[in-house]
Each structure stands twice: as structure tokens, then as C-alpha cells.
Amino acid sequence: MSDAQLMQRPRRWDAPFDPQMSESDVDALLARPEFTAINLARFPSAAPLRGIVRNDCRITTYAAGEIIVREGDYGNSAFLVLDGAVRVVLPPGLPQNVLGRATEKKRGLMDMLSDALARQPIAEMRDTALYRDAVARTNSRGEQRASLLNVPNPAALFGAGVDLSAVSGRVPPLLPAFKTAVLAPGSLFGEIAALGRVQRTATVYAEAECRVLEMRWQALRDIKNRDDLWRQRIEQGYRDNQLRTHLLEHPLLAGLDPKALQTVAARTLFETYGSFEWYVEYKSGSGEPPAEPAVAAEGDYPDGLLLVTGGFGRVSTGLGHGARTLTYLRNGDHFGLDELYEAWKGGEDCPYETSLSALGYLHVLRIPFSVLAELVFPRITPPPSRLSDAAARPIAQDAFLEWAVDKRYINGTQAMLIDLERCVRCDDCVRACSDTHGGNPRFIRQGEAMGKWLVANACMHCVDPVCMIGCPTGAIHRSREGGAVVINDLTCIGCGTCANACPYDNIRLVPIRERDGRQVLDPASREPILKATKCDLCSTLPAGPSCERACAHGALRRVDIQSLITQAEELGR
Amino acid sequence: MTILRASVLRNRLVLRIGREWAQLALFWAIGIAGWLLVALAAWRAERSLREGALVTGYALLAMMLALAMVNLKKRLVALPLGTARAWMMAHLVIGTLGFPLYLQHAGGLWPGGHYERALALCFYTVMLSGIAGYVLQRLLPRRLTHLEGEVIYERIPSEVFTLRERVEALVLKGVQDAGADTLGRYYLESLHWFFRRPRFFLSHLFGSARGARWIRGHVGALRRYLNETERAALDQIESLALRKNQLDAHYALQSVLKLWLFVHIPSAVLLIVLAFWHLLVVNIYSR
Numbered sequence: 001m002s003d004a005q006l007m008q009r010p011r012r013w014d015a016p017f018d019p020q021m022s023e024s025d026v027d028a029l030l031a032r033p034e035f036t037a038i039n040l041a042r043f044p045s046a047a048p049l050r051g052i053v054r055n056d057c058r059i060t061t062y063a064a065g066e067i068i069v070r071e072g073d074y075g076n077s078a079f080l081v082l083d084g085a086v087r088v089v090l091p092p093g094l095p096q097n098v099l100g101r102a103t104e105k106k107r108g109l110m111d112m113l114s115d116a117l118a119r120q121p122i123a124e125m126r127d128t129a130l131y132r133d134a135v136a137r138t139n140s141r142g143e144q145r146a147s148l149l150n151v152p153n154p155a156a157l158f159g160a161g162v163d164l165s166a167v168s169g170r171v172p173p174l175l176p177a178f179k180t181a182v183l184a185p186g187s188l189f190g191e192i193a194a195l196g197r198v199q200r201t202a203t204v205y206a207e208a209e210c211r212v213l214e215m216r217w218q219a220l221r222d223i224k225n226r227d228d229l230w231r232q233r234i235e236q237g238y239r240d241n242q243l244r245t246h247l248l249e250h251p252l253l254a255g256l257d258p259k260a261l262q263t264v265a266a267r268t269l270f271e272t273y274g275s276f277e278w279y280v281e282y283k284s285g286s287g288e289p290p291a292e293p294a295v296a297a298e299g300d301y302p303d304g305l306l307l308v309t310g311g312f313g314r315v316s317t318g319l320g321h322g323a324r325t326l327t328y329l330r331n332g333d334h335f336g337l338d339e340l341y342e343a344w345k346g347g348e349d350c351p352y353e354t355s356l357s358a359l360g361y362l363h364v365l366r367i368p369f370s371v372l373a374e375l376v377f378p379r380i381t382p383p384p385s386r387l388s389d390a391a392a393r394p395i396a397q398d399a400f401l402e403w404a405v406d407k408r409y410i411n412g413t414q415a416m417l418i419d420l421e422r423c424v425r426c427d428d429c430v431r432a433c434s435d436t437h438g439g440n441p442r443f444i445r446q447g448e449a450m451g452k453w454l455v456a457n458a459c460m461h462c463v464d465p466v467c468m469i470g471c472p473t474g475a476i477h478r479s480r481e482g483g484a485v486v487i488n489d490l491t492c493i494g495c496g497t498c499a500n501a502c503p504y505d506n507i508r509l510v511p512i513r514e515r516d517g518r519q520v521l522d523p524a525s526r527e528p529i530l531k532a533t534k535c536d537l538c539s540t541l542p543a544g545p546s547c548e549r550a551c552a553h554g555a556l557r558r559v560d561i562q563s564l565i566t567q568a569e570e571l572g573r
Numbered sequence: 574m575t576i577l578r579a580s581v582l583r584n585r586l587v588l589r590i591g592r593e594w595a596q597l598a599l600f601w602a603i604g605i606a607g608w609l610l611v612a613l614a615a616w617r618a619e620r621s622l623r624e625g626a627l628v629t630g631y632a633l634l635a636m637m638l639a640l641a642m643v644n645l646k647k648r649l650v651a652l653p654l655g656t657a658r659a660w661m662m663a664h665l666v667i668g669t670l671g672f673p674l675y676l677q678h679a680g681g682l683w684p685g686g687h688y689e690r691a692l693a694l695c696f697y698t699v700m701l702s703g704i705a706g707y708v709l710q711r712l713l714p715r716r717l718t719h720l721e722g723e724v725i726y727e728r729i730p731s732e733v734f735t736l737r738e739r740v741e742a743l744v745l746k747g748v749q750d751a752g753a754d755t756l757g758r759y760y761l762e763s764l765h766w767f768f769r770r771p772r773f774f775l776s777h778l779f780g781s782a783r784g785a786r787w788i789r790g791h792v793g794a795l796r797r798y799l800n801e802t803e804r805a806a807l808d809q810i811e812s813l814a815l816r817k818n819q820l821d822a823h824y825a826l827q828s829v830l831k832l833w834l835f836v837h838i839p840s841a842v843l844l845i846v847l848a849f850w851h852l853l854v855v856n857i858y859s860r
Contacts, residue, residue: 420714421715422714423714425714425717435650447723546650549657550647552661555714
């Protein structure tokens with residue numbers, strides 16, 4: 001212990017979003033109408049509004065043409081337009097090839113070779129000097145920004161004959177095929193993606209030079225939870241900006257004309273069932289299955305079509321003295337169509353054939369029957385199959401689905417699934433992971449087993465990554481490319497919030513060491529400095545997850561659990 | 574919805590399985606073509622009164638080096654050199670084709686000359702251990718899957734230690750509560766032997782239930798001498814002993830899954846060294 005490296009224990013706001021943010025900047029922001037109405041007394045002393053604005057927000061200036069957020073990206077921050085001209089591209093949006101997506105840096109061949117030849121003798125070694133530079137690094141403005149003025153084929157956006165080199169001050173209007181809208185100063189955007197942990201649904205660019213306040217999602221969460229006006233504003237923003245996108249994306253409503261869509265949007269209801277922080281109850285380990293709030297009950301009469309926009313729902317039907325899971329619903333799925341369509345066709349009420357309950361939480365849009373009957377049903381073909389058809393399968397086939405739903409593995413998009421009948425327990429996967437992550441594997445080859453399938457303790461890169469809730473620094477985030485959930489080691493303060501939240505115990509806190517092998521300790525408590533670690537899908541390797549590639553027996557696969565359930569149903573296992 | 578997406582995923586599953594078979598078929602096609610080329614080249618060399626064995630010998634050495642590459646690949650996991658699955662398929666194909674090539678090179682199953690016999694012995698050890706490993710890797714994982722729980726091999730000793738501690742605590746408590754040392758004496762005479770380390774290795778390996786029968790037989794014999802308190806303790810001890818029996822089965826099966834490599838890899842290394850010396854000697858004395 002005597003030769004240990006000492007380091008101050010990291011805290012929230014050690015690495016502010018923008019260290020250049022001055023007190024006068026904060027004063028100016030707090031004087032804006034968006035903030036003056038907020039009741040400061042509702043914020044705790046540990047996280048006052050001033051501190052949130054000072055540390056979790058940054059003012060960014062964008063030049064004309066620069067893209068602020070891109071459709072399809074994952075993002076952990078929302079934006080408030082301070083001044084200047086900002087435009088949002090409405091669906092269907094810009095072509096992907098003109099969005100100038102930056103690729104994540106992959107390791108080069110020589111880098112990988114030198115790593116293979118010179119393995120670290122001690123695991124979890126870090127260059128602590130980098131943490132001291134974290135403030136500067138985290139907030140570096142050296143990030144490459146894409147601009148609509150630099151796209152490979154500008155004629156596709158602006159039409160032939162537009163000379164972009166002569167553009168100064170304001171971007172020329174896009175072709176009429178691209179529908180856009182102005183976001184005036186005071187507009188908030190990106191908040192749904194930041195809070196809902198989903199992909200951004202639209203591209204926003206600077207039409208002329210503008211200043212926007214970028215807010216970490218933690219800031220938005222804290223303000224929303226303590227101010228009713230901000231909460232209402234976010235909900236209204238969803239109705240105004242996102243609802244039509246959600247509706248249009250649904251196959252049933254895809255071809256609606258704008259007027260009909262407007263009618264549907266105006267009469268759609270938002271409903272949320274269960275708790276957004278479902279994992280708290282799930283992890284409590286009380287032994288009782290977590291409560292599943294009922295959304296619709298078998299035998300009741302439906303009054304509207306439910307479109308799932310977030311979370312998961314269990315579709316079940318009564319069997320004997322219990323309930324049998326037929327399938328589960330997630331974002332993009334719907335419930336009640338069979339009964340409503342039959343009622344419309346036959347002219348008589350038709351009760352629900354199945355029940356729907358929220359697994360954790362479930363966001364749904366409810367489209368009233370009268371709207372469907374008037375605008376939607378006349379233009380669709382009858383549903384090809386019914387949800388209740390699944391009840392015809394043998395009960396013996398239910399086991400895997402029931403297990404995956406009960407254990408909430410349905411959340412996993414990249415679960416590590418091991419076929420135990422193929423696995424020879426050689427641990428080549430563990431060694432491969434360890435070799436590519438500084439001598440410490442990022443998963444444990446243990447977990448819950450169902451039949452021959454083992455879901456190992458490796459990050460599943462969930463649809464609903466609850467580990468991202470509560471991270472004080474935003475260190476855990478969705479990668480821009482591919483959407484894997486990754487941890488920024490430089491800004492992780494080792495608080496363990498993510499590890500405690502993960503319902504599957506797939507995040508581990510590890511003590512770090514200096515490059516020379518010395519332990520890194522907090523000078524005050526003499527406790528080791530910890531960092532959160534988890535599977536990152538080997539995002540820096542060009543060939544993908546090394547665990548999967550290292551399995552010589554084809555036993556280990558990274559899978560979307562849903563595909564496995566479907567395969568099991570298909571194969572009648 | 575799951576049922577609506579089924580057809581798409583069915584196609585994906587078929588593609589995946591089909592891809593593996595296609596890959597294997599490709600390796601076999603390349604392997605057989607290569608082997609035929611070597612055989613043809615050796616035959617033509619013989620026809621022109623040259624040493625055909627030189628052709629097959631160099632080909633065999635190249636195959637051995639290619640087979641050894643699978644171990645190197647494990648160390649270069651970060652490099653995009655294909656999947657270990659593909660490498661293993663290639664390893665199996667090359668290894669299988671190595672045998673007819675060896676027969677052609679050696680002129681029969683067992684060559685003359687001490688050095689050549691040593692080489693042959695090494696070759697057969699590598700080949701037979703490889704076949705044994707292949708068979709074991711197909712049989713034992715299924716047996717492991719049917720055992721209760723999944724245990725990491727390296728953790729088995731500590732799990733056994735924990736179980737032993739729990740059993741000893743139960744025995745001590747049983748003796749104290751009942752005021753008789755029957756349980757303690759029985760533990761020292763029988764169960765201590767069982768809990769000291771993994772037992773019934775061969776029985777577990779061959780799938781016999783001898784371990785469980787041993788436990789039930791001993792526990793049944795003891796039960797008549799115990800009162801209610803001691804019987805309750807004995808029930809818990811029996812359940813821990815059965816858990817230990819499962820660990821023993823894991824130990825036996827996983828040990829064999831690892832041990833065959835301790836024959837295969839050293840003999841392969843020795844074979845390559847001997848083959849290089851053989852090559853050197855042949856080249857020196859053939860001039």
C-alpha cells in the first residue's frame with residue numbers, strides 16, 4: 001500500500017460538460033424565460049439548477065449547414081435553441097449517404113499485433129494522467145461535424161445549379177422533396193431520444209449560424225422531475241414533433257394522407273403503464289414475480305388500437321388456473337387489431353381474445369376505434385394471422401418463451417447465448433475477451449440456463465438499457481455507430497449506479513492500476529479507485545466480438561433473444 | 574410480433590446452418606483437391622525415377638505446420654483472420670487428409686528404422702488423441718448439460734471446500750443438539766473421505782450412478798441409529814452430498830475435456846520437431 005498511487009475520488013461534475021462555461025454564461029442562461037419560471041426551491045442543495053446548468057449543459061455554436069443531430073443516431077443530450085436559425089428535416093428525412101456519419105475509430109493492424117505480442121502482465125492498468133486531462137478531453141471541440149454544404153452530391157439536396165461555394169450566412173433551401181420546419185429560439189429538440197434512450201428520429205441542422213444549449217440527459221431529467229412546465233412542454237413536444245413520425249412509421253398507418261394523419265394524431269391518447277424504473281423491483285430479489293400492470297384484459301371490449309412505442313408487454317391467455325404467455329410486444333408492435341377489425345367488419349362488439357400486461361413499463365398510443373373505422377380500416381386488408389393463433393401450439397413449446405419473458409431476457413439485442421451441448425468448456429471465449437480488454441474479461445461464462453441454452457453474464461446491449469439511467473456523468477452511453485451500450489472510461493467515476501441498476505448483473509466495478517502496476521487509491525479514504533466495465537462488443541475491433549469469433553465449436557453466439565424465441569417456436573423445441 | 578416475424582427468421586436460421594455446411598464442404602473440396610495434386614505429383618516423381626516420398630514428405634510437413642496454426646490463431650484473436658470455427662473446420666479436414674498422405678509417404682502403417690518408428694509413434698499419438706478429442710467434444714458436453722447447474726472448472730475445488738465446511742458445521746451442530754456422537758463418527762469414517770476431494774472419477778466418466786448410490790446407501794444405513802434432530806441434519810447432509818456428487822461429475826467430465834489436449838499438443842510439438850530433424854537428415858544424406 002505504501003507505494004500506491006493516490007487520486008482524488010471522482011464526483012459528479014468533476015468533468016463539466018463545458019469547463020469554459022463562465023458564471024456570466026450561467027447568469028445569462030438562467031435569465032432566459034425557459035429558466036426564470038422554474039422554482040429553484042424544488043432542487044436539492046446537492047444538485048441545484050445553477051449547478052445543473054453550469055456543469056451539465058454547454059453552449060455550442062454551429063455554422064450554417066452544420067448538422068446538429070442526425071436521424072438514426074443515439075444521443076444522450078437534448079438541445080435548446082438559444083438564437084439563430086435551426087431547421088428540422090421532417091420524415092422521410094435525408095438520404096443516409098448525405099448525413100456524413102462519422103465512423104468510430106477502429107484499431108489498426110499494427111496496434112492489434114503489438115497488443116497480441118505484448119500482453120499486459122497486470123489487468124486493468126490505466127494511464128491515470130488521462131483522467132487528469134479528462135476535463136479537456138471530454139469537452140474537446142475537435143469533433144468532426146458533418147455539414148450539408150459538404151455532402152458528396154449537393155445537387156441531390158439543393159438541386160442543380162446551386163453554387164454552395166458562394167453560400168455565406170444562410171443555407172439555401174432544400175429541394176421541395178425534403179420537408180423541413182423551423183425551430184425557433186426557445187425550441188427544445190432531441191429530448192425524446194435522450195430521455196427515452198431511443199434513436200433520434202429526425203435530422204436537425206443550422207440554417208444559419210446559431211447557438212444551442214446542449215443539455216446532458218441527466219440535466220433534462222432533473223429539471224423535468226422538478227418543474228411541471230418543463231414536463232408539460234416535453235410531453236407537448238412529443239405530441240407536436242414525434243407522434244406523427246411514430247404513427248407514420250407503423251405499417252397500418254404508413255399510407256395515410258397528411259390530413260387523415262393529422263386527425264389520427266389529434267385524437268391519439270398517450271398511456272404509460274408500469275414504472276420506468278422497473279428494474280428496482282426486479283432486482284429486489286423478493287422472490288415474488290414483479291407486478292405486471294394490466295393494460296387490457298381478455299374478455300373486455302376494446303375501444304382503441306394500442307401501438308407500443310416503448311417498453312415491453314406480455315400477451316397472455318387464460319389456461320387452467322394460470323395465464324399462458326403467447327408472445328410479447330415491443331416498440332412497433334400493436335395490440336387489439338384482430339378484435340377491432342372483426343368488430344368493424346361484423347358490426348358487433350368483439351371482446352379481447354388475449355390479455356396485455358406491462359413488463360416493467362409500457363408506453364402505448366391508443367387510437368380510438370371511431371378513428372380507425374373512419375380512416376384506417378377501409379384501406380387495409382384483413383390481418384393475416386391473429387395473436388390468439390399462438391394458443392394452438394403445444395404447451396410444451398411455451399417453456400423457453402415463458403422463461404425469457406420472466407427473466408426479462410427479451411430486453412437483449414446482443415445476448416451472449418451459449419449452446420451447452422456444443423460448448424466444450426475450454427474458455428477460449430473468456431481468454432479472447434480478456435486478451436482484447438487489457439487482461440480482464442468483460443463477462444463471466446455463467447448465468448441462467450434453460451435447457452441447452454445458457455445466457456451468460458455478458459452485457460446484452462438492451463433495447464431498454466436501464467444501466468444508463470442515473471449515470472451522473474453520462475459515461476455510459478449508446479455508441480453513435482451500431483447503438484452498442486459502452487462506457488467512457490475517462491468520465492466514469494466508479495459510482496456503481498450502472499452496475500446496481502443492471503437487472504442482469506452484467507456490469508462490474510474493477511479496481512484500476514497505474515501503468516507500472518501500482519494500485520490507484522483515493523487519498524482520503526485509501527480505498528481503491530473503481531471503474532465500471534462491461535462488454536463493449538469489441539467495438540474497436542474491425543471483426544466484431546472476439547468471444548464469438550474465438551469459439552471453435554460454434555457454441556457461442558451474440559443474438560437478439562427474440563430471434564431465438566422465434567427459432568424455438570419454428571423448430572418446435 | 575414474434576409470430577409475424579417468423580418467416581423472416583426462419584430464412585435467417587436456414588442461411589446460418591447452410592453457411593456452416595457450405596464452409597465445411599468448401600474446405601473438403603479444397604483439401605481433397607490439394608491431396609490429389611500431391612498424390613499426382615508424387616506419382617509423377619516416381620515415374621520419372623525421382624523420390625516421390627520427398628513430395629509427400631514436404632506436403633506432410635506443410636500440413637503439420639498448418640495444423641499447428643490453429644493454436645497461433647488463438648493468440649491473435651483481435652486480428653481479422655476468420656472465425657475459430659472456420660479454423661477448426663480446416664484443422665479437421667487437414668488432419669483427416671494427413672493420414673492417407675502419411676500412408677503414402679511411409680509406404681505402410683509401420684515404417685522400418687528406429688527413428689522413423691519414433692516419428693510414426695508420434696504421428697499416431699497425435700492422430701488418435703485428435704480423434705479421441707473430437708469424439709469427447711461431441712459426447713461430453715451433452716452429458717455436462719444434463720447435470721444440475723453449470724460450474725466453472727477452476728472453481729470446483731472451492732465449491733467442494735464450501736460444501737465440506739457446510740457439512741462439517743451441520744455435523745457439529747447435530748452432535749451438539751442430539752448429545753450423541755453418531756453423526757460425527759459417521760462423518761469421520763465415511764463422509765470425510767467423500768468430501769475431501771472429487772470422487773468416483775471413472776464412474777462419472779462412464780455415466781454410472783455409483784456416486785449417488787454410495788451416498789444413498791451410506792445415509793440409509795445410518796438413519797436407523799439417529800433421532801429426529803439428527804435425521805433432519807442428515808437430510809441436509811445428504812442433499813449437500815448429492816450436490817457434491819454433481820460437482821464430481823462436472824470435475825470428471827471437464828477434466829477429460831481438457832486432459833486430451835495435454836496429450837495432443839505436446840505430441841504434436843514433438844512430432845514437428847522430429848519431422849524437422851527427419852527432413853534435415855534426409856536432405857543431408859540424399860545428396
